[in-house]
Amino acid sequence: MAVYGIDLGTTYSCIAAIDEVGRPTVLRNIEGTDTTPSVVYFESSDNVVVGQAAKDTAVLEPDNVVSLIKRDMGRDVTRPIHGFEYTPEELSAFILLKLATDARTVTGEDARDVVVTVPAYFGAAERDATRKAGRIAGLNVIDIISEPIAAAITYGVLNPEQDRTILVYDLGGGTFDTTVIALRGGHIEVVCTDGDHELGGADWDARTVEYLAERFREEHPDAGDPLDDKQTEQQMRRDAEDAKKALTTRTQHTVRVMHDGRVAAVELTREKFEELTRDLLDRTIEITGRTLATAAEKGVDEYDDLVLVGGSTKMPAVAARLEAELDLPPRLQDPDLAVAKGAALYAFEETFRRLIQQGAQQQAEEMAGRAGLSAEQQRQIAGRQIKTVASRAFGIVVVDRETETEHVAHLVHANEELPAARTEDFFTVHNDQTAADVRVMEQAGSVESEEPADNNEIATGVVRVPAGKQAGWPIEVTFSLDTSGLLEVTAVEKETGDRLELKVDVGGMSEEEVERSRAALSRVRVS
Missing domain, CATH: 2.60.34.10 (Substrate Binding Domain Of DNAk; Chain A, domain 1)
Structure with missing residues (x-):
């Protein structure tokens, strides 16, 4: 049976599976890219576009485009579009459905059984909302696992003979986590974790947008504020993201801000960009320090590797600052794709273990055979343990x-x-x-x-x-x-004997509402 791992990201998402030689492989979308922008465009109430085309449309129709929805997971909020109120679970379901549909196109098999990752610092409400989003999309969510655990699984598979203690620094598009993980004899143990699910690359972009708008106002004081125009603001956000990416390899980049018939060519240097966002990086360092202190209380104070995960760790200031603070050389661990790959490995291993436990030996062997696993590899998978911790009290x-x-x-x-x-x-x-x-x-x-x-x-x-x-x-x-x-x-x-039983059911959606949303989504064309 085919199983998949999904990295449902704030800004970009991707899906992975195990190939015929047992390697985790990210499946490209129908546009031919590994990652899909986590952006949803409502062309109409029954026609939804997800991905790059939706992101491109945000400049022209900002009121009909939703992004950064992951930051609302677990909250009782809705987004009004075309006369309908959409919950974060429903909007996330559109993204999941796009990933699953594209995977089916690539593999020829239904992508139904999935493991979905969440930030380590997500609480019960956000995790519950993520699981419901999968169900609304018609998926069987095998499990929800933390992104650093998924990254550690990928790391452990690439370094199978080594026992290591690693610090995972995960800075994505919208969330930040730092987690201490021990890899021992093929087992994975989370020592402690901390984070902020409202801190990520999008905040670096927002600072850049503010700076671009400020420079435009200085150059054209008689023109209107570009941030008062939704289309101009959306274009500036795209330009800010492009500038951030350009400054990972270059020391300066020019952004043209066009508004109200005026143009301002703004020179943005890497030094200025790092100055504008220094306090954001400081917050990640503070959280990392807090994590190390908690680990020390648990008897862990030596580290073999500092593993960087998440697209925003490509910013040069991140590695430089961490090495200076921690005296550990950072290692970029396939930052954009490691989480999805780890989730695919976990999905495969968890399904394989469950088949063994249920006595479905033949199915387990067929599954292992399709992935080209040796008897020793099967034994290791069956015995692997993953221990994790509560993210909150x-x-x-x-x-x-x-x-x-x-x-x-x-x-x-x-x-x-x-x-x-x-x-x-x-x-x-x-x-x-x-x-x-x-x-x-x-x-x-x-x-x-x-x-x-x-x-x-x-x-x-x-x-x-x-x-x-x-x-x-x-x-x-x-x-x-x-x-x-x-x-x-x-x-x-x-x-x-009066008894109250509560399964934490937060985010505004009851089980009945989940089923209604699933039925409604099935009538919507998603591309």
């Missing part, structure tokens, strides 16, 4: 009986090994209380905090309490977080 809101102030009691903590399960008793606050609210919270900031304002409410429910009970009546709460980062919460009142 999770808990519930509790009330102090004396002061009646609220705080968050965390049952699962950031960088705790997964799967994690913890049970704890909590107690009613008032006499004759008939119900207990269970408000599930997820760490929102960069560090764990008891303050409710520093956490996001991601699920809520109620457990009934028997009549006539005094304050302090116990309610048993269990948190269970699996290796995909998906959370289940159970609350039980022991006397009556």
Whole structure:
């Protein structure tokens, strides 16, 4: 059976599979490129274009084009287009469907069984939304895995005989993660992770756009602001991205800003670009330092390799700064494609293991035979373990009986090994209380905090309490977080057995809405 790995990126996405000699290979889209811009253009309500053509159209029809949708995953927001409200899950589903359709065109096989990657710092809501996007697209999402783990799988396959401790610095188009990973005997163990899913190459582009607009206003003070015109702004964003890419190999680049019948030729040097964006790079260094400190607390303080992943790591300032700060020579690990390749390897290995566990030996052997795997390679795959950690802390809101102030009691903590399960008793606050609210919270900031304002409410429910009970009546709460980062919460009142079960279902889409969206998308032409 064919399985695929998908890197669903903020700015670019790609899909990979295992070829006939067991190598992960990125499948080119029908336009002939390895990566597809994560941009969706609504030509009409029933005709959707995804990719480079959509990106090109953004200049002409900015109101009908959506980009950077990954930053909205897990949020209860919609984008109004052609009289319809589209959720982030639905918009991401269009991108996934484009990748799967192009893969089918290339291979001649349905690309249905997939593993999709997410930033390591994505929480339960974002991971759940990503899984739903896959289902809306008609895909069977085998698993959701973190991008650094996928990159580490690719790295481990390329260096199979070496036990290494690596620091993965992953700076993509819209997200940033840094993760410490130990590779031991073919097994992969995440030591700790940290990041910011609203920090990436798009922010470097935004700084450049601001600078270009400022220079235009200086040269043409009597003209309008180019940022007030959506078409001009979209063109400037494209020019800014092109300038960023040009400055990876050149020391200067000229951008022509055209607006209101005027033109300003802006000379942008690499030095100026790095000055404009220095604080953004500083933020990645700060997060990396925090990750190293957490790893040191866990007994890891020596590293064999610093692995750079994500297209934005091609910027020369990134490698130079990291080498100066960490005294480790950075290695670019196939930055644009490593994550998709690792996801394909993981999809293949996970499917192979499941077939073995289910007793489907013949299917497993056929699968391995198609990939040209030796008996020893099959044995290694069957035995490979991947251990990961929670990206954030999770808990519930509790009330102090004396002061009646609220705080968050965390049952699962950031960088705790997964799967994690913890049970704890909590107690009613008032006499004759008939119900207990269970408000599930997820760490929102960069560090764990008891303050409710520093956490996001991601699920809520109620457990009934028997009549006539005094304050302090116990309610048993269990948190269970699996290796995909998906959370289940159970609350039980022991006397009556009244039970609340919450599968964290965030982002505004119920199971019924997912099915309705899937049916609606099937009637839309996506190209």
